[in-house]
Amino acid sequence: MDNELIESTDEYDVYKVTLGHLYHFKKDCNKGEFRGQKTGTTRMKYTDGVEPRTIPLRLKYRQQS
Numbered sequence: 001m002d003n004e005l006i007e008s009t010d011e012y013d014v015y016k017v018t019l020g021h022l023y024h025f026k027k028d029c030n031k032g033e034f035r036g037q038k039t040g041t042t043r044m045k046y047t048d049g050v051e052p053r054t055i056p057l058r059l060k061y062r063q064q065s
Contacts (some may be wrong), residue, residue, distance in 0.1 A: 002014065003015045003017050003022075004016050006021065009010075010026065010027070011026060011027055011029055011034075012024060012025045012029070012034070012037075014054065017044075017061065019044065019046055019047070020044055020045050020046040020047040020048075021042060021044070021045045021047075022042055022043075022044055022045075023037060023042060023043045023044075023045065024041065024042050025038065025040065025041050025042070025043075026039045027039050
């Protein structure tokens with residue numbers, strides 16, 4: 001893994017990874033772009049700006065209620 005630290009603030013660290021920038025939050029964010037992020041969580045920003053598409057689970061793996 002070729003991760004390098006780009007930026008570090010009191011709220012989060014930014015790492016450069018192969019798919020884009022990975023934000024690791026050190027404390028809860030209450031304002032700004034990352035409002036609502038909790039301590040210890042991560043968020044990925046992709047370089048091409050396109051989020052990966054979500055694929056629904058197969059019917060046999062869905063939980064029946």
